[in-house]
Amino acid sequence: MSQSSVRFKQVDVFTSVPFKGNPLAVVFDADALSGDEMQAIARWTNLSETSFLLAPTDERADYRVRIFTTKGELPFAGHPTLGTAHAFLESGRAPKTPRRLVQECGAGLVDLAEGDHGAWAFAAPPARMTPLAPAHHDALRAALRTDAIDFTAAPTGVDNGAPWLVARLESAQAVLALDVDYEALTTIADSVGAHGLAAYAPHDANGPATFEVRCLMTGLGNGEDPVTGSANASIAMLLAQQNRRPGTRYTARQGTVLGRDGRVHVAYDDAAGRIWVGGHSVTTIDGTCRLA
Structure with missing residues (x-):
């Protein structure tokens, strides 16, 4: 690991009351981390998922995310999508389009939109x-x-x-x-x-x-x-x-x-x-x- 530390947030998702939703660990600026290093961090957080924010490779995306459970990587997951969007915006980063975000992940591009009272939603991917x-x-x-x-x-x-x-x-x-x-x-x-x-x-x-x-x-x-x-x-x-x-x-x-x-x-x-x-x-x- 070339970095000694990274910015980190733990976000409770699907709730506005701490400790009543589903926690997500979010690691920022993770471009220098290997997949094995991400997996090691996810095992350590011991949460259902840990997400890693990276620079997008698709110009349409606001950011790229890799999502890990304690046992492996997922191409997509819902609560990490919303929790990562929350962490990204709370850190002061602005979306390319107001009240809209585009997430790049293993499942492709996922659209997000801001709803009422600051809640965000993702467009369900094809299934x-x-x-x-x-x-x-x-x-x-x-x-x-x-x-x-x-x-x-x-x-x-x-x-x-x-x-x-x-x-x-x-x-x-x-x-x-x-x-x-x-x-x-x-x-x-x-x-x-x-x-x-x-x-x-x-x-x-x-x-x-x-x-x-x-x-x-x-x-x-x-x-x-x-x-x-x-x-x-x-x-x-x-x-x-x-x-x-x-x-x-x-x-x-x-x-x-x-x-x-x-x-x-x-x-x-x-x-x-x-x-x-x-x-x-x-x-x-x-x-x-x-x-x-």
Whole structure:
């Protein structure tokens, strides 16, 4: 490492209240770092993701980002996209176009837009969809230890750079009660190329959000992700495909069983054929990271 230190922020994403969202480590000016060095830092932060800000190689982009879990690099992920944008702007850097950003990442160029009250949203990247074979439905029921899966909305693998198996349950209470067999779930998720399960279900009319969401990871290590942009983008796309959209806007709550209170805002822009997934971010740590 030629640098002795870099600027560093830890950002809580999908919340405006510290410690209630999903934390992200952001390392600035990371151009001199190798992929192995980035991976070592990501293992050390021990967060679900760590992002590294670099100079863009595409003149259309405001910045380039590489995103690492503790185990490997991702071409795209939602909460790192929003958290990195927040850190980039908070550091005093200006977007090329007011209230718009273009992120360059492994999945290509991702557009971001500023919404109301300072919240930012990303345009959901294109996704590949692979319905779960009906022969696996009983196995999924057993792996989730529930009879509350709504199979009228076919469970489907959705890969937008971060692959999830999306399953709809009959109620928010059923989502919150899930206690899964991770070994069995891994086999089922692997069958559609997914790295975990995104379970969702509607709340009652007067509930805290439109949907309750939980994301249970398999391929990158068993455990629950607090609040997940890519999975919520996958859910939004599948809702549209299955004609189950609850209007042009809705809100998802995630992280409840982990003591978090994440809020994800989804908007369908039918004129442009885009889905926007966003939320607030707040910085909890701001300083430098010693490299050597």
